[in-house]
Amino acid sequence: MLAFAGAAWSQSDTPLQAETVFQLEAASEPQFAPDGSVIAYVRRTNDAASDQTRSSIWFILPDGNGHHALMEDATATGMPRWSPDSHYLAYTRAGDSGVDLHVRDRQGVDRRVTELPGAPGGLAWSRDGRYLAYSVFRTQPGPAAAALPVAPEGAERAPAAAIENRLLFRLDGAGPIPPGTQYFYRVELETGDITALSQDALGGSGDFAFSHDGEALIFSADRRQQLGELPPDNELHRLDITTGAVTQLTDRRGPDTSPRPSPDGRWIAYLGFDDEQMGYHNTELYLRATETGETRSLTASLDRSVGDPQWASDSRSIYVQFDDRGTTRVAQVSLDGELTIVADGLIGATFGRPYTGGDYSVSQSGAVAFTLGSPQMPAELAVTGTGGETVRLTDLNSDVLAGVDLSPAEAISWASPADGREIHGWVLYPPDFDPEQTWPMILEIHGGPFTAYGPTFSAELQLMAAAGYVVVYTNPRGSTSYGYDFANLIHHAYPGEDYDDLMGAVDHMLERGFIDPDRLFVTGGSGGGLLTAWIVGNTDRFAAAASVKPVINWSSFVLYSDLPQFFYRYWFASAPWEDPDEYWRRSPLSLVGNVTTPTLMMVGGADIRTPRAETEQYYSALHLNGVPTRLVIIPESFHGISNSRPSRLLTKVAEILRWFEEYDPGPSENGESE
Numbered sequence: 042m043l044a045f046a047g048a049a050w051s052q053s054d055t056p057l058q059a060e061t062v063f064q065l066e067a068a069s070e071p072q073f074a075p076d077g078s079v080i081a082y083v084r085r086t087n088d089a090a091s092d093q094t095r096s097s098i099w100f101i102l103p104d105g106n107g108h109h110a111l112m113e114d115a116t117a118t119g120m121p122r123w124s125p126d127s128h129y130l131a132y133t134r135a136g137d138s139g140v141d142l143h144v145r146d147r148q149g150v151d152r153r154v155t156e157l158p159g160a161p162g163g164l165a166w167s168r169d170g171r172y173l174a175y176s177v178f179r180t181q182p183g184p185a186a187a188a189l190p191v192a193p194e195g196a197e198r199a200p201a202a203a204i205e206n207r208l209l210f211r212l213d214g215a216g217p218i219p220p221g222t223q224y225f226y227r228v229e230l231e232t233g234d235i236t237a238l239s240q241d242a243l244g245g246s247g248d249f250a251f252s253h254d255g256e257a258l259i260f261s262a263d264r265r266q267q268l269g270e271l272p273p274d275n276e277l278h279r280l281d282i283t284t285g286a287v288t289q290l291t292d293r294r295g296p297d298t299s300p301r302p303s304p305d306g307r308w309i310a311y312l313g314f315d316d317e318q319m320g321y322h323n324t325e326l327y328l329r330a331t332e333t334g335e336t337r338s339l340t341a342s343l344d345r346s347v348g349d350p351q352w353a354s355d356s357r358s359i360y361v362q363f364d365d366r367g368t369t370r371v372a373q374v375s376l377d378g379e380l381t382i383v384a385d386g387l388i389g390a391t392f393g394r395p396y397t398g399g400d401y402s403v404s405q406s407g408a409v410a411f412t413l414g415s416p417q418m419p420a421e422l423a424v425t426g427t428g429g430e431t432v433r434l435t436d437l438n439s440d441v442l443a444g445v446d447l448s449p450a451e452a453i454s455w456a457s458p459a460d461g462r463e464i465h466g467w468v469l470y471p472p473d474f475d476p477e478q479t480w481p482m483i484l485e486i487h488g489g490p491f492t493a494y495g496p497t498f499s500a501e502l503q504l505m506a507a508a509g510y511v512v513v514y515t516n517p518r519g520s521t522s523y524g525y526d527f528a529n530l531i532h533h534a535y536p537g538e539d540y541d542d543l544m545g546a547v548d549h550m551l552e553r554g555f556i557d558p559d560r561l562f563v564t565g566g567s568g569g570g571l572l573t574a575w576i577v578g579n580t581d582r583f584a585a586a587a588s589v590k591p592v593i594n595w596s597s598f599v600l601y602s603d604l605p606q607f608f609y610r611y612w613f614a615s616a617p618w619e620d621p622d623e624y625w626r627r628s629p630l631s632l633v634g635n636v637t638t639p640t641l642m643m644v645g646g647a648d649i650r651t652p653r654a655e656t657e658q659y660y661s662a663l664h665l666n667g668v669p670t671r672l673v674i675i676p677e678s679f680h681g682i683s684n685s686r687p688s689r690l691l692t693k694v695a696e697i698l699r700w701f702e703e704y705d706p707g708p709s710e711n712g713e714s715e
Contacts, residue, residue: 054446056472056507059691061445062392062500063089066437067420068412069390070119070400074127075354077103077404081111081121081130082422084437085390087687094687098132103408103424105434111145120161124170129230131164131173133157142175144230154228155235162223162247167255174227174238174258176247183220208270212603213650213680223247225258225280238282245280248298253306253331257281259290261298261311272318272610277311277329290329291336295322299349305356307331308376312350320535320611321491321521321528326350326361326374339378344524347372354405362387364397364522366465367495371401371409383407384425388414388497393683393690394485394566395450395467395499395514396492397522416469417447419498446472448506450496455549457518459541465523466515466546467496469506479708481560482511482550483701484543484583488567490535493522501683504694510562510701513550517542533614535568536575536627543572544580557708559584562701566590567651567680571629574659577640578632585704587641587697590651590680593659595624603649633662639669641700643693645678645685671700 070083079100086095098111098118111118117135124131127147131154134141140160145151154173162176184204192198211217222244227236238258239245249260258280264287265271277290277297290309291297295316302309309329314322324346325338339359340347347361358375360383371384387399390412399420401411413423413433422435448469457464471480483505487494494514505512516523517539519531531539550556561583565573570591577586592598596617599609609616617624625631640663644656653674663670673696675682675689683690 054444054472056446057500057503058445058507059504059695060089061441062504062691063087063092063687064438064441065392065419065500065687067390067392067414068422068435068437069420070121071402071410071412071422072121072123072130073402073404073408073410074123075125075405076127077406077408078127079103079107080402080410080422080424080434081123081132082410083119083121083390084110087392089687092686092688094684098130101422101434103410103434105432108435120164122164122166124166125168126170129170131166133160133164142173142228144173154230154233163249165250165258167251168253169255171231172227172229172251172255174225174249174251176223176225176245176249178221178223180219180221208606209604211649213648216647216649216679223262225249225260227282236282239280239285239287241285241287243287245278246275248275248300250300250302252279253302253304256283259300259302259309261296261300264289270606272316273607274316277309290334297327301350301352301359302331303352303356304354307356310350310352310359312348318611319529320519320532321525322346323525324348326359328359328376339374339376340380342378343380346521349401351401351403353403353407360401360403360409362399362401364493364495366522367397367467367493367516368522369397369399369495371411373407383429384409384411384423384431386413386415386431387411388420388495390420391684392419392498392500392687393681394487394501395494395497396487397495397497414498416450416467416496416498416503418442446507447503448472448512452496453513453546453549455545457538457542458545458548459538462518462527462542464515464517464542464545466513467494468550469502469512469514471506471509471511474511476553476555478555479557479560480511480555481509481562481701481705481708482513482547482556484547484561484563485512485514486543486563486565486569486572487514487516487520488565488569489521490519490531490539490568491521491528492568493520495522500690501694504691505698508698511550511556513546515543515546517546533612535612536572536629539572540575540579543576547582558582559706560708562586562705564589564697566682568592570651570656574629574640575632577636577638578629579635581637583638584706585639585641585701587643587700588656588659589643589693589697590645590648590682591629591642591655591659592651593628593655594630595628596621597658598651598655599624601652601654630658630662633659633666636663636666636668639700639704641671641673641697643673643675643682643696645675645680645682647677648680650680669704 101108142154186202225238243264246262275296279288297313299312326340351360369387389398409425412420414420450467564587566589570588573588642660644653
């Protein structure tokens with residue numbers, strides 16, 4: 042294993058440079074034309090001039106030929122959707138004052154269908170190809186401020202008070218949410234006539250599809266009369282296009298989403314679970330008979346969450362995507378529940394941390410187009426061949442990554458000191474790694490906590506390895522892709538024994554003989570930032586730490602985050618005022634008096650998922666306690682720092698590495714392991 046790790050590097054290559062991140066590209070959202078003749082996909086391109094990640098639609102044939110952009114200019118395009126006969130592609134395009142909905146035929150004739158006030162929540166074709174349905178959010182007046190005396194002409198007044206009576210009035214990544222409702226519309230392709238399909242105050246969503254007969258929309262939404270105080274609970278509904286009547290199709294405690302009517306009209310496939318108010322639930326694939334309403338789960342025995350259901354053209358099976366031990370796969374599920382893996386190694390189109398993910402699409406013949414990648418390769422477009430083999434179609438980064446050292450991810454596992462349970466992770470090595478020398482090590486911890494890392498591309502972690510660190514990233518208990526029981530080991534116990542799992546990773550690496558025990562560093566974001574703060578409150582074995590966008594005080598977090606109605610119900614047994622001792626016991630702030638480790642604190646200036654007050658509380662406490670610390674605010678950034686703008690990813694890594702370098706005691710005199 043060590044020989045492989047060392048041999049993976051070419052001494053003639055160069056480490057990954059920060060400026061290279063500005064040139065990275067990735068494939069996402071593949072859309073196979075139903076007849077299998079061509080694939081449209083969204084190409085995500087980092088742009089150094091604008092410091093943005095641009096999206097544009099490209100086409101490619103299944104044999105890799107005919108690769109070209111939908112448009113030659115830099116206009117942002119997205120949401121490609123093929124008509125059922127494969128003749129038209131609907132898509133969105135940035136307009137002068139909003140978002141334009143376009144349709145282009147296979148001969149390249151393009152026309153604007155309508156202008157929308159913003160990006161549509163969803164877009165779907167009718168089975169006969171005559172209509173497109175879309176959903177858009179329409180704002181409505183909110184509560185008015187109290188009346189004040191009329192200002193004299195020309196007089197100045199401060200802005201009026203903002204009045205709010207909703208619990209959910211802001212969302213990370215979006216900011217303040219104006220009052221309003223999601224409405225459905227239908228446009229006739231031939232005439233361009235637009236019909237409003239729904240106008241009731243309960244609204245719809247972007248999660249919908251046409252019924253088989255085209256007479257209704259099947260959609261998922263939470264239409265209860267409430268202001269967000271209740272736990273999330275979407276149900277499936279049927280919107281009659283002629284009458285506007287809405288009929289609720291499902292009714293259980295638990296969300297029902299992603300409705301997909303079968304091509305033969307006999308079934309509706311959808312996703313959901315019975316809500317037991319656990320921290321984690323397996324999302325299952327359900328089948329509902331259109332005529333009788335009889336429902337059954339097809340993946341109850343899988344013990345993994347599934348997503349993105351897509352019907353086979355013969356209506357005899359359904360494709361789904363799921364994560365398994367850190368790897369994202371596509372499976373074909375028969376109507377009897379038999380599961381067959383048809384694609385493997387999917388990754389997402391982001392460049393930050395190595396989370397699981399990816400996209401796929403299926404043609405009528407059963408060919409699968411998907412986003413393929415590895416720790417050394419950002420997401421590319423691939424297809425499954427006739428014999429089931431994987432054929433990579435694109436090569437988006439060979440120009441910028443040629444001659445660049447990118448570490449493969451070595452899989453590792455160890456027994457948790459807590460209970461002997463197997464824990465899984467990966468290691469990235471520096472370009473000039475030599476196991477006969479000793480090396481500094483960074484333990485990098487994922488957020489969530491109900492998410493998973495995998496052997497996927499991460500510019501963040503590759504830059505850390507390029508700086509000379511052995512980088513270890515893991516899936517401690519609570520991580521998804523290892524089953525229901527493993528994820529819920531932290532139910533009402535987070536943080537807890539996940540700390541022991543992480544310390545087991547450190548011990549495992551030290552036992553291998555090439556990690557310097559005096560040069561250990563730890564960092565993580567969100568839930569990983571919480572665990573970083575928890576770690577330094579429990580041990581002083583790390584030379585320095587960097588806690589990024591953490592939860593520090595559970596009481597303040599639950600009541601100040603953008604989703605208060607969710608966190609206190611699912612992550613605690615009671616509200617903060619009912620059991621303040623439990624909230625304090627699990628808060629890293631309760632242990633700050635133990636901390637001696639130099640600890641950097643970082644957060645996005647606009648973060649409302651783990652609001653900056655969490656980070657600033659801990660920063661103040663460290664300062665008052667005489668612990669070396671530094672506060673880094675990323676201006677205007679929401680929670681997703683690294684995936685918002687390329688320079689923010691680089692700032693995050695640069696500040697963490699600078700902090701570690703400042704508190705690195707340096708290698709031993711001979712630089713050799715004992």
